Amino acid sequence: MSSDSSRLRQLAVSESGFVFDPLTGHTFTVNAAGLAVLSGLKAGLDVDAIAASLGASFEVEGGEDLRRDVDDFVLRLREHGLVK
Amino acid sequence: MRPPCEAVVAVTGMNATDNPAPGVAVCRSLRAVPEFRGQVVGLGYDALDPGFYAQGLLDAGAILPYPKAGRLAMLERLRALRSELGIDVLLPTLDSELRAVAASERELAELGIACFVPRLDALAAAAKARLPELAGRGGFRTPDSEAVGHAEAVRTLVDRLGLPLVVKGVFYGATIVHSEADAVLAFHHFAASWGLPVIVQRYVAGEEYNVAALGDGEGGLVGAVAMRKMALTDKGKGWSGVTVDGPDLLRTTGALVDALGWRGGLEVEFLRERATGELYVLEVNPRFPAWVYLATGAGQNLPWAYVMLACGEPVPELPPYRVGTQFVRISLDQIQDLSTYGALSASGRFGSVGVRRAS
Structure with a gap:
C-alpha cells in the first residue's frame, strides 16, 4: 500500500502523541506505535520499511502481522482524509 | 475626535x-x-x-x-x-x-x-434571504435555498430539494427537518418568531467553519481569522473552538467582502461538504462573532482595528494569525x-x- 504523505507533513504532532490537523482543526491521539508509523509515513517510508522499523524499535516479531497493522493504520488515516 | x-x-x-x-x-x-x-x-x-x-x-x-x-x-x-x-x-x-x-x-x-458599520444596501444584500443572489455576485457556493412566504411553498420545496432540509428564521435560528410535516411545523414556528420570509435550504452534510473578519468599506479585508468549533451548547453555539489554516475560507471571505464593499465587522459561516470537500457559505452575520476574542488571542485584534478605522486612523497590516489557538468558554x-x-x-x-x- 502506498500513500501520499503531503497532508501528513502538514500535521502538528507532539512527542506525547497529540496530533492537530491545521486545515480541518481535527485533533487525534496516537500511541507510541502510531507515532512511529506516522513519523515513517511523513518521512516517505513504505509500509514494509515501517513494519521492519517497528519490529526493531519495539523488539517484536511477526512481520506479516506488523505489516497488516501498519496497513490498518494507513486505512484509518485515509478515512480521516490524511492520506490519499 | x-x-x-x-x-x-x-x-x-x-x-x-x-x-x-x-x-x-x-x-x-x-x-x-x-x-x-x-x-x-x-x-x-x-x-x-x-x-x-x-x-x-x-x-x-x-x-x-x-x-x-x-x-x-x-x-x-x-x-x-x-x-x-x-x-x-x-x-x-x-x-x-x-x-x-x-x-x-x-x-x-x-x-x-x-x-464603522456596513452601508444599508450591503446589509440588505447580506441578508439570509438574498444569499443565493450574493453567491452569484461573489462567485461562491451556497446550498440551494429559497425564501418562502407560505406553507404550501414548503411542500413544493420538499419535493424539489428532498429531505432532510434546513428551515431558517429570517433573522435567527435554524432547524433540520426530516419530514414534510416537520418542515411545515418549522415554517410556522419561524414565521411566528421572526416573521416572513422563512428560508428553506437544501441540507448539506459536512463540517462547519467560521471566519471573523473586518472589511475596510472599499472591498478590502483588514483582517480575517478562521475557526472550527470543537464543542457546542445545546443551542448549537460554540463553547470551544480552534483557529485553522483555511486559505479557501479566507479567499471566499475576501470575495464576499469585495462583492459587498463591506464596512465593519462580520462573521461568515461555512460548511465543507463531507462527500465532495466543496465549500458552501451558509450565512453572513453583519457583526463580529461572540468568539472574536479568539481572533485577538491568535494575533489579529479586529475590534481594535475597528476603533482605529472609526477614528479615521489607518490600520497597519495585521500579522498572520496563529493556527492552533484554542478557546474554551467558562461559566x-x-x-x-x-x-x-x-x-x-x-x-x-x-x-x-x-x-x-x-x-
Missing part, C-alpha cells in the same frame, strides 16, 4: 449567557491593547446582562432602549450618553441594532460619535455588592469616565 488610544468606546451586547452576545469579547479585545488608555462603556438591554458585572472590563455601563423602540429612541439615548459619558466611538455587536446604527451614522457623527459566578445593579435599575447607568466629557 480623540485618537483611538484615548477614545471612549461604547460597545453593545453585554448579554453573556450560554448564547452570548459579542460585547464582552469585544471589550476584552480592547483591554488587550497595551497602548489603549481610553475607556470602555458597556451598553445592554437588561440590568442583569452579565457583561456589566465582569470585573475590570468596563469603566461604565448603560441600558439602551430595545431595538423595537425604534431608531429615534436609540439616537436620543446615545445623545444623552454622549453628553454624560463622552462616548467617541460606538461598536454595535447585535444584528438587531445594525440597521438603525447604519441609518444613523451621519446623525451620530454630528453628535461626535463615530462608527463562573461574579460576586459583588448591589451598587452596579442598583445604579442600572434606578438610573439606567453606572460608573463614570472621570473627567472626560463631550465638548
Whole structure:
C-alpha cells in the first residue's frame, strides 16, 4: 500500500502523541506505535520499511502481522482524509 | 475626535449567557491593547446582562432602549450618553441594532460619535434571504435555498430539494427537518418568531467553519481569522473552538467582502461538504462573532482595528494569525455588592469616565 504523505507533513504532532490537523482543526491521539508509523509515513517510508522499523524499535516479531497493522493504520488515516 | 488610544468606546451586547452576545469579547479585545488608555462603556438591554458585572472590563455601563423602540429612541439615548459619558466611538455587536446604527451614522457623527458599520444596501444584500443572489455576485457556493412566504411553498420545496432540509428564521435560528410535516411545523414556528420570509435550504452534510473578519468599506479585508468549533451548547453555539489554516475560507471571505464593499465587522459561516470537500457559505452575520476574542488571542485584534478605522486612523497590516489557538468558554459566578445593579435599575447607568466629557 502506498500513500501520499503531503497532508501528513502538514500535521502538528507532539512527542506525547497529540496530533492537530491545521486545515480541518481535527485533533487525534496516537500511541507510541502510531507515532512511529506516522513519523515513517511523513518521512516517505513504505509500509514494509515501517513494519521492519517497528519490529526493531519495539523488539517484536511477526512481520506479516506488523505489516497488516501498519496497513490498518494507513486505512484509518485515509478515512480521516490524511492520506490519499 | 480623540485618537483611538484615548477614545471612549461604547460597545453593545453585554448579554453573556450560554448564547452570548459579542460585547464582552469585544471589550476584552480592547483591554488587550497595551497602548489603549481610553475607556470602555458597556451598553445592554437588561440590568442583569452579565457583561456589566465582569470585573475590570468596563469603566461604565448603560441600558439602551430595545431595538423595537425604534431608531429615534436609540439616537436620543446615545445623545444623552454622549453628553454624560463622552462616548467617541460606538461598536454595535447585535444584528438587531445594525440597521438603525447604519441609518444613523451621519446623525451620530454630528453628535461626535463615530462608527464603522456596513452601508444599508450591503446589509440588505447580506441578508439570509438574498444569499443565493450574493453567491452569484461573489462567485461562491451556497446550498440551494429559497425564501418562502407560505406553507404550501414548503411542500413544493420538499419535493424539489428532498429531505432532510434546513428551515431558517429570517433573522435567527435554524432547524433540520426530516419530514414534510416537520418542515411545515418549522415554517410556522419561524414565521411566528421572526416573521416572513422563512428560508428553506437544501441540507448539506459536512463540517462547519467560521471566519471573523473586518472589511475596510472599499472591498478590502483588514483582517480575517478562521475557526472550527470543537464543542457546542445545546443551542448549537460554540463553547470551544480552534483557529485553522483555511486559505479557501479566507479567499471566499475576501470575495464576499469585495462583492459587498463591506464596512465593519462580520462573521461568515461555512460548511465543507463531507462527500465532495466543496465549500458552501451558509450565512453572513453583519457583526463580529461572540468568539472574536479568539481572533485577538491568535494575533489579529479586529475590534481594535475597528476603533482605529472609526477614528479615521489607518490600520497597519495585521500579522498572520496563529493556527492552533484554542478557546474554551467558562461559566463562573461574579460576586459583588448591589451598587452596579442598583445604579442600572434606578438610573439606567453606572460608573463614570472621570473627567472626560463631550465638548
